Amino acid sequence: MMQEQQANDYRTLSSLKNALLALKCFTADEPELGITQIAQALGLSKSTVHRIMTTLAEEGFVRRDEQTHRYRLGLSVLSLSGIIMSNLEIYREGQHLLEEFVSRFDETVHLAVLEDYSTVYVSKLECKHPVKILTHLGKKNPLHCTSSGKTILAFQSDDMIEEVIRRGLPQMTPNTITHAEELKAALENIRTTGYAISRSELREGVHSVAVPVRDYTRQVIGAVTVVGPASRLTDGKMKAIARTLQSIGKEISNRLGYYERRQSIGNPT
Amino acid sequence: MMQEQQANDYRTLSSLKNALLALKCFTADEPELGITQIAQALGLSKSTVHRIMTTLAEEGFVRRDEQTHRYRLGLSVLSLSGIIMSNLEIYREGQHLLEEFVSRFDETVHLAVLEDYSTVYVSKLECKHPVKILTHLGKKNPLHCTSSGKTILAFQSDDMIEEVIRRGLPQMTPNTITHAEELKAALENIRTTGYAISRSELREGVHSVAVPVRDYTRQVIGAVTVVGPASRLTDGKMKAIARTLQSIGKEISNRLGYYERRQSIGNPT
DNA sequence: GGCCGTGTTCCGCATAGAGAAACGCTGACA
DNA sequence: TGTCAGCGTTTCTCTATGCGGAACACGGCC
Known part of the structure; x- marks a missing residue:
């Protein structure tokens, strides 16, 4: 008993x-x-x-x-989520920038934040293309096989990264990164380029690009990410999008109180 | 005890x-x-x-x-509300039409549905004007002093209307309709014109226009409504908006399975 | 340094909530 | 049209569960 x-x-x-x-x-x-x-x-x-x-x-x-x-x-x-949204800073500050993006590129864009060991979409703006990818507000995704997840993870502590690896890197598609070293290399690459890409790593035929969003503590707390079918999101297109996303990501970060340091990368205090 | x-x-x-x-x-x-x-x-x-x-x-x-x-x-x-939204027909069918509206008129537009004796916003698309009206997703409002509420109420059963009156018509501003007869006249007017207007009836200086949305049962289940400051939403502007809203309302209704009857108004079966 | 005011923990008793089983409906099937 | 299987709902009984009061720990403020 x-x-x-x-x-x-x-x-x-x-x-x-x-x-x-x-x-x-x-x-x-x-x-x-x-x-x-x-x-x-x-x-x-x-x-x-x-x-x-x-x-x-x-x-x-x-x-x-x-x-x-x-x-x-x-x-x-619905009512509760309305209250969250009207008080979630990253959402409030990001909304209009995302709208602008969609009207220019006509691709679906999301705002994702870190929660426990997943990303959660806190905002989604759909494009008008008939081919839609099935995601929705509040949707959780793993960190290791999405562009938003990798972007956020890349700027977390080593402990956090190790913990994610320890919890396992389940294979979602043939393209999923499943080895620790491979993941670490990918994260290193994201830190230098400033954006992440996923090519069918979560779902076959679905590509995505993401850039980090920081708050006033300088921590990466979320990501702006564009998700779409591989047919539209070619490597070239994704690079172009990444550039625009980077300026959006910076703008949102600024509005959250983040200010860029002059030079001196990796120099605390 | x-x-x-x-x-x-x-x-x-x-x-x-x-x-x-x-x-x-x-x-x-x-x-x-x-x-x-x-x-x-x-x-x-x-x-x-x-x-x-x-x-x-x-x-x-x-x-x-x-x-x-x-x-x-x-x-x-958030996650739960994402699930609702992706399954609430009126939301799915309406979203793109509302987006189009906002890009044309640049006024904030909502989708409201009836819940008990209130309207609830199930969708909100903000305009870019700096002057914002404070509403949010899931926000509940009374039926007798909002354009969306009056629109919906106008097409409900007499019993429902009487019940709303019985529950009281609290005065929110000097403009609020507080007398039963006055409300009934207003509803009658809405039934003939096909749209409702509120001029500072809920909050001083806030105007709104709304049109009904019907589903396949031919019942009015919701409303499309534009809300904004009195300064921008003049009578002339509201009339113009009403015309556009009416076609949006009809389109959403059609997508919900509503089909218009040829003539024969008020003739059941 | 004592004083609110928090949020948190402990404890014992009564009741609120768990499951098993009976009930009544509705729709499928022959 | 009768039977049956599946559903959601209701009833009942017992005990584990969740309640409130009081004690505890922290932290900010005169």
Whole structure:
């Protein structure tokens, strides 16, 4: 016996945790879920999940479809994310610059930030091309196989880089960097050129370019990244885009309080 | 005695409910909250709120500031709203049309939907003017004093309209419609012209225009609305905008499966 | 240096929430 | 049209869970 639950922290609420995990069951591909489905996913009883969903529905975090009696996310979460966005500095400062970029290049551009050991898109502006890449706001991606991830990682501490390597570099496509040394070389290269590129490293046929964004502490906290089909994002095009992105990245960084040092690279104080 | 709590429904989780209410304490104006602040707002003990926040933080729904030990919303909610948006039909279908509008008129445009007895912004595209109106994604507004609210309400059932009146028409500015008859006349006018206008009815100096959006059931489920300072949104300008909005509204409605009837207004079946 | 005011931890008791199982619906199938 | 399997919902019972009060630790301010 004992508690079968995982290490029953006295400081957390298991019922709340279950509810949050239930919310996380919803994905872009599966936006509508039934009780049983969620119960199985979480290993909980149907009645428990039912109570969770009823409560979530009461507060507008999910919506019960009157026909199918299945659930989808509700508008309360929209409201919360609106609050985040209007207070996330990098978002506020970046938005217009990204809009300008899209109207000039007509390629989809994102703003990504570091969260734990992933990148998270905090802003996305779509191009008008019919060929779309499936990403969305809040989408998490690994650090080692995306241009935004590599850009951010390149400027983190050695400890952080080692930790990422220790956690493993899963192979997503034949192009994914899976060896530590190869990754380190790539990061070194990013530090010198100031931008990162991914050619089908996360998904076959999807290329991307990214540049770092720094805040007033001079730390790299995010990246501006353009993602698109390999057919459009050729090496030449990506280089051209990289130049523009670099000036956008610098502008956003400046607005976040970053000021460029005169010379003296790698000289603290 | 008895339970002091409100009617202790056997089917809801009070701890979860408290957590959801805690999340809702965060607003655009107050994006960073302390334990005590939340505890007071909800009438709960500090220990309870602390446990709630710890759990929320573990799942990334809030973030604990290491310096101040206060909390702000986390990126997990962004992720959820990204999922909603990529699956909310009205959002998907409307986005590009709104972008086009902004690039032509350079005024901020929103997509609003009906939720309970409020409108909720599910999309917002900002203009580049320095004078901004403070709204954000997920922002709720009353039905009787916004152009989007009145547009939507105009096409709801009489029961719904009566219920809105019964719930009261709070005066927000000197211009707010506060009398039932006046509101009904305004709604009638909206039904004939096909668009609604608000001149400082919600906030002094803020004007707006809106048109309805219908889905395949022919019900009005939302509105496209332009919001801006009175100085720019003159009567003449609003009329011009209304015309464009109407074609956008129709286009979105069509994409949601609405097809226009030949003649026969108000003739069901 | 004592004083608020935080956020955090501890603890014991009552109740809120977990699961098993019964219920009622709806849609598939023959 | 009858049967059945699957769903979401409800009920019930028991105990682990999560509640509040109080103690603790920090930190900024007169």
